Amino acid sequence: MDSAPLPKETWRASWRTPWRSPEIPDDIRSSVEDMQLQRALTHVPMIYLVGIFNLVAAMVLSAHEGVEPQYYAWMGVLAIGSAVRMISWMRAPRHRSYGTSAQKTLHNLTVISVGGITFLSVWSVYAISTDIFENQMFIPTSLVFGSTCIAHCLACIKKAAITVLVVGVIPTAMAMILVGGFDEMIMGWSMITIALLMVRFIIDSYNQIISSLIMRNMIWKQAHSDPLTGLANRRAMMNHLRVAEQAFANHSTGFAVALIDLDRFKQVNDNLGHDIGDQLLVEVAGRLKHSSAAGEIVGRLGGDEFLILIPDISSREQASAKATAYLSGFARPAHISGHVLTASASIGTAVHALDGHGTEQLLKAADGALYRMKRTSRSDRRSANRPSRNIG
Structure with a gap:
């Protein structure tokens, strides 16, 4: 059976979708900016090299065609400055520290790239409009080559790459179409077509990068979070404890753990069902x-069973005060599916270095404190329920 044609709305959506990019979740925005910064910075020497090549080529053409030096002397100064910056960048340490944030560094890199291309684009339009060169094709072709290379280097920064292409190609192409002859007009339309194809390529490359980061973040969450409560799971908590151990070894920063176990939770599951237990x-x-x-x-x-990692704790008194604060949160009854449940819990705390070294010792100490509290609670309940006797 022949497949039915796509509805008009579906066709439009399928055409628009490749030009759009996925939304970046807030929890990975900083990771995306770090990735953009690292990828962009690896291409900084290439950006300088492309600029130097185009400037030198334009100077050679200007001198060859007898253009007066005042029209292109500034290019030599700019090329020398770019060469110095490129050499200093390549000689700098590979693992450098940046005093500004990734977002600010990306902004500065975007401004420099777009500003340089804009300046060259204005000069290219001027050269085409005034016929200072007999060879009208060289300057536009060189600018398109430079803009395409820089846009490719900045592909991870979508807005910067697209702006470089639009500013570097469209004004020059329109000048060729409006001012030049038939050959220049055909070349101008070809340049616009190339720019649009490059924009599509940049968006597709950017979308793949962002989608992979989003997928990696989702996989990490699934592996390190509890599916029912959304809290960190056992694996994640063990990782956090190891990080806290390293921080203590490097900076002597104390921390404690609090192990919490709900009282009579099995009765809730047995009497009301596991669904109510999950909601609790x-x-x-x-x-x-x-x-x-x-x-x-x-x-x-x-x-x-829940575990809490509490930083900046150096005494058992501090840990006990935090445990009391956590237990106070159970005082208010919980209204779940028509049932009023008053949850209670036992808690055991352990302070690093005072109650144990290493993850296993610390958790064992907290577990021991937890069950001592449970035994005390059971003894108190039995004493309260035992009938009194008169001794005479």
Whole structure:
């Protein structure tokens, strides 16, 4: 059976989609900017080299055709400055530190590239309009070559690359179409076609880079987050603990862990069902996140067990105060699917260096403190429920 033709709206959407780029999630925006900066900076010498080549070629043509030096002498100064900058860049350390943010550095690189191409584009339009060269094709062709190379070097910065192409090609091409003869007009339209194809290539390359970063971030989240609560999972929490260990070794920054286990959670699952139990876990996760301060990391180890990494803790008294603050978040009843549940929990804390060194020792100490608290709670409940006797 023949397939039906695509609706008009679907065809338009399929045409527009390749020219659009995926939205960058806020949580990977800094990673995207770092990637753009590293990729762009590796091409900085090429950008300078393209500029030097075009400037020298234009100077040679100007001298060959007897153009007065005042019209092209500035090119020599600009070419020498570009060569000095390129050499200094290539001789600089490979792993350099940048005092400004990635976003500001990308902005500066964009301004320099677009500004240089704009200046050369204005001069190219002037050269075409005034007929100072007998060979009308060389300057436009050279500018298109330079603009295309620079746009390719800046392909990871979509707006900068497209702007370089548009500014470097379109004004010169339109000048050739409007002022030149038949050959120049055909060349002008060819230049515009090349520019549009390059824009499409840049967008496609940029989209592939961003899509791969988004996919990598999604895969990382799936591997390091709890699917039910959205908290860090066991693997992620172990990684955070190792990072905290390294920070302690390098900077002597103390930290503590708090291990939390819900009381009588099995009864909720048995009496009300696992769906209600899952909703209770989500509620507890939200309350723990709300009770946590900046820098504290809340994770779910599995079942009804949660782990909190608390930085800047150096005493058991501080850890105990944080544990009390977390337990206070359980006082308010939770309304879940028509049920009013009052969650309670036991908590055990351990302070690094005081209760253990290394992840295993620290978690073992917190686990021991947790079950001591559970035994104390059970003893208190049995004492409260035991009938009193008169001793006479």
